[in-house]
Amino acid sequence: MTARPWIIDAVGAATFERLASGLAGSQLQSLLLDVMQAxxxxxxxxxxxxxxxxxxxxxxxxxxxxxxxxxxAQLLAAAGRFDAIELSPVAPLGACSVVAPTDQNRxxxxxxxxxxxxDPTNVLALECAHRLxxxxxMDHHLATSHRVVRAQPAPKLAGYAQHFRLFALAxxxxxxxxxxxxxxxxxxxxxxILAGLDRLAALGCAVVRRRVEILATPARRSLxxxxxxxxxxxxxxxxxxxxxxxxxxxxxxxxxxxxxxPLADGGSFDWLHRLASNRRAVFVASGLGSQLIALQxxxxxxP
Numbered sequence: 413m414t415a416r417p418w419i420i421d422a423v424g425a426a427t428f429e430r431l432a433s434g435l436a437g438s439q440l441q442s443l444l445l446d447v448m449q450a451x452x453x454x455x456x457x458x459x460x461x462x463x464x465x466x467x468x469x470x471x472x473x474x475x476x477x478x479x480x481x482x483x484x485a486q487l488l489a490a491a492g493r494f495d496a497i498e499l500s501p502v503a504p505l506g507a508c509s510v511v512a513p514t515d516q517n518r519x520x521x522x523x524x525x526x527x528x529x530x531d532p533t534n535v536l537a538l539e540c541a542h543r544l545x546x547x548x549x550m551d552h553h554l555a556t557s558h559r560v561v562r563a564q565p566a567p568k569l570a571g572y573a574q575h576f577r578l579f580a581l582a583x584x585x586x587x588x589x590x591x592x593x594x595x596x597x598x599x600x601x602x603x604x605i606l607a608g609l610d611r612l613a614a615l616g617c618a619v620v621r622r623r624v625e626i627l628a629t630p631a632r633r634s635l636x637x638x639x640x641x642x643x644x645x646x647x648x649x650x651x652x653x654x655x656x657x658x659x660x661x662x663x664x665x666x667x668x669x670x671x672x673x674p675l676a677d678g679g680s681f682d683w684l685h686r687l688a689s690n691r692r693a694v695f696v697a698s699g700l701g702s703q704l705i706a707l708q709x710x711x712x713x714x715p
Contacts, residue, residue, distance in 0.1 A: 490608035494555035533697035540584030541687035621666035632658035
């Protein structure tokens with residue numbers, strides 16, 4: 413690993429290497445805890461209030477908590493075939509960057525060998541791997557709603573922020589003949605999210621006009637055709653390396669101003685067979701911008 417030049421100038425290359433890889437994890441943790449304790453002790457109340465007012469990681473979300481709870485309730489009600497779980501605010505360090513093509517700098521790394529959750533689907537993959545080891549013969553379907561924090565700059569658009577709430581689905585299991593698990597899991601996710609949007613439409617949310625799009629790599633073209641036929645969806649070519657299982661879907665919703673937004677997104681990944689050390693293990697995950705629904709598609713959202 414290469415450090416930024418100013419870091420080498422400040423502490424020296426040998427010190428950086430020792431901090432990065434020379435110390436045991438427990439030793440580094442103790443060192444950083446003492447550093448943070450000293451820095452916190454030196455802070456003033458004025459500094460706290462100033463940071464609270466300017467730091468995008470700290471300011472409250474621009475969403476009504478009651479509206480958010482109502483949306484979550486409808487989405488979880490639609491996910492009746494999924495175990496609803498409440499994730500921890502933190503995950504093991506590297507939960508995203510180890511299995512996905514995500515830079516660790518996009519994640520808010522924390523102390524004690526953890527990071528703040530930036531994508532619940534990665535944590536749900538860990539939970540599926542844990543459950544699969546205990547019961548490999550069972551299909552595992554999980555759902556959660558989680559406030560995530562992301563360190564990369566947020567778009568300067570209404571509804572986007574450094575932290576926001578996502579609704580997520582995940583399915584993990586052992587692949588069956590003719591890719592039956594993958595096909596069934598993707599179809600289940602799409603049907604569940606559409607059912608959730610139906611429930612939200614009944615509450616007055618502007619999520620009625622939608623279309624489903626299936627994207628597949630050339631190697632997965634036949635699976636994409638099967639899914640597009642099952643789901644009455646458009647079919648396109650997948651060229652995004654993040655979807656390491658070769659399949660992706662998007663659910664587009666037309667906003668009040670006529671623009672289309674990909675409100676839900678999901679697909680298949682190779683994360684589970686890597687985490688569970690089982691090449692037949694399949695993982696399908698989906699994310700839905702539930703906070704975006706409250707801000708831009710809700711019954712009280714501005715036109």
